[in-house]
Amino acid sequence: MKSANPIFTHPAIQLLSKCKTLNTLNQVHGHMITTGLALHTYPLSKILLSSSDLELTYAHTIFDHIQNPTVFLFNTLISSVITNHRSQTHLAFSLYNRIILSGDDKLKPNCFTYPSLFKACRSQPWVRYGSVLHAHVLKFLEPGFDRFVQASLLNFYANCGKLGVARYLFEQINKPDLATWNSLLTAHARNASASDGGIKDADSCLSLEVFRLFNEMQNSLIRPNEITLVVLISACADLGALYQGMWAHAYVIRHRLKLNCYVGTSLINMYLKCGCLGQAYQTFDKLPQRDTSCYNAMIGGFAIHGYGQKAFQIYEKMRIVGILPDNITFNVSMFACSGVGLVDEGCKVFESIKEFYGIEPTLEHYGYLVDLLARAGRLQDAEKRIKEMPMKPNATLWRSLYAGARIHGNVAIEKVALKHLLELEPETSDNYVFFSNMYARVNKWEYVNRVRKAGS
DNA sequence: ATAGGGTTAG
Numbered sequence: 001m002k003s004a005n006p007i008f009t010h011p012a013i014q015l016l017s018k019c020k021t022l023n024t025l026n027q028v029h030g031h032m033i034t035t036g037l038a039l040h041t042y043p044l045s046k047i048l049l050s051s052s053d054l055e056l057t058y059a060h061t062i063f064d065h066i067q068n069p070t071v072f073l074f075n076t077l078i079s080s081v082i083t084n085h086r087s088q089t090h091l092a093f094s095l096y097n098r099i100i101l102s103g104d105d106k107l108k109p110n111c112f113t114y115p116s117l118f119k120a121c122r123s124q125p126w127v128r129y130g131s132v133l134h135a136h137v138l139k140f141l142e143p144g145f146d147r148f149v150q151a152s153l154l155n156f157y158a159n160c161g162k163l164g165v166a167r168y169l170f171e172q173i174n175k176p177d178l179a180t181w182n183s184l185l186t187a188h189a190r191n192a193s194a195s196d197g198g199i200k201d202a203d204s205c206l207s208l209e210v211f212r213l214f215n216e217m218q219n220s221l222i223r224p225n226e227i228t229l230v231v232l233i234s235a236c237a238d239l240g241a242l243y244q245g246m247w248a249h250a251y252v253i254r255h256r257l258k259l260n261c262y263v264g265t266s267l268i269n270m271y272l273k274c275g276c277l278g279q280a281y282q283t284f285d286k287l288p289q290r291d292t293s294c295y296n297a298m299i300g301g302f303a304i305h306g307y308g309q310k311a312f313q314i315y316e317k318m319r320i321v322g323i324l325p326d327n328i329t330f331n332v333s334m335f336a337c338s339g340v341g342l343v344d345e346g347c348k349v350f351e352s353i354k355e356f357y358g359i360e361p362t363l364e365h366y367g368y369l370v371d372l373l374a375r376a377g378r379l380q381d382a383e384k385r386i387k388e389m390p391m392k393p394n395a396t397l398w399r400s401l402y403a404g405a406r407i408h409g410n411v412a413i414e415k416v417a418l419k420h421l422l423e424l425e426p427e428t429s430d431n432y433v434f435f436s437n438m439y440a441r442v443n444k445w446e447y448v449n450r451v452r453k454a455g456s
Numbered sequence: 457a458t459a460g461g462g463t464t465a466g
Contacts (some may be wrong), residue, residue: 004457005457008458041458042457043458044458045458048459049458072459073459074459076458077459078460079460110459112460113459114460116460116461117460118460119460147461148460149460149461151460151461151462152460152461177461178462179462180461182461182462183462185462186463225462227463230464231462234464260464261464262464263463264464265463266463266464268465293464294464296464296465297465298465303466328465329465332465332466335466
């Protein structure tokens with residue numbers, strides 16, 4: 001019997017994954033160089049993975065010292081950059097270029113090279129490289145390349161709104177698997193909600209198409225998983241299709257799918273969109289685990305349905321149970337308070353951003369704060385906040401102040417707000433209308449005063 | 457024996 005190749009079972013490799021600091025990793029690496037282990041792709045890929053987790057530049061340095069790295073090693077580093085260091089995406093593309101421009105006949109991209117690169121192409125500024133990569137796929141890979149490449153290509157086109165291309169690519173995949181079906185469903189759901197504000201009929205068709213595709217998927221005997229149901233439930237929310245949504249909820253339970261945070265959040269949202277606040281809360285309450293998104297959905301739900309106090313209570317509960325809020329949490333919580341005039345609660349949310357969570361409030365947070373104060377008639381406070389904020393106030397902020405001043409009859413502040421509005425948006429005709437309305441009102445009062453004086 | 461695709465909230 002042949003014994004296992006010692007390269008794969010060397011104890012140093014086991015040690016690598018246990019390294020918690022660069023220093024220890026460095027020692028193991030040194031050891032691997034002296035034993036000659038660092039000449040082989042397998043141990044090298046392990047070093048690259050471990051080091052890129054700790055410090056990407058270190059991994060890069062190691063990579064640069066490898067003579068004639070194989071595609072395998074390129075792929076290892078490229079995917080590590082894209083999945084763990086998204087802000088460094090440019091490094092992944094420069095690695096890819098090194099493969100392409102190497103001039104080495106033996107070094108060619110393979111099926112493993114492309115999926116993570118297409119994933120990177122889903123956000124700016126990398127979107128324009130998608131079609132370049134597509135051309136490379138056709139050039140470098142054998143026709144009928146594997147389903148991972150096909151699925152990532154499909155996702156890329158769906159992401160930039162080219163649903164037709166995505167569908168065409170799907171047609172070419174024989175026996176699509178679960179992830180591929182989920183990609184196609186997601187493509188439709190994403191484009192249904194992305195074109196918000198467009199033609200409503202066309203939007204709904206895409207969500208209806210999700211229903212149809214779900215049936216087709218079931219006929220093909222691929223069993224839906226949690227991700228499938230999240231997409232289906234989102235389509236129900238989009239259509240306001242309560243009964244289909246309840247069916248999907250029952251499906252999750254009947255098929256013993258996990259009621260995870262994704263599924264939970266989409267169900268909460270679906271019930272809220274369908275007007276069922278009680279059902280939404282019950283779902284929220286029964287979830288085995290809740291993350292920030294679940295809380296955001298529920299707070300937003302109470303806000304929409306006019307229960308500011310409840311929304312605020314949920315916000316406070318997050319602190320007690322130790323779920324960290326994010327920027328959206330702060331926005332929806334203040335919005336909830338603003339809607340029903342809970343000024344003190346709303347201010348408490350704003351103060352907690354910095355005081356309790358140590359986060360610097362954003363322009364948007366100031367926007368909600370000013371809206372809250374202005375609507376409640378605390379115009380001096382609102383103006384003061386605008387003047388003291390660390391960044392330049394935008395037109396939305398001044399518009400909130402204007403609206404509050406207008407409603408509460410404070411002409412002086414109304415004037416200040418309008419002046420800034422006109423300055424920031426000289427092209428917007430609405431602002432001039434507001435301005436002339438104000439003068440019309442003021443002049444009328446002067447007229448009234450004159451009449452009064454003349455009469456006395 | 458190591459590298460790759462699909463999910464939520466305003």
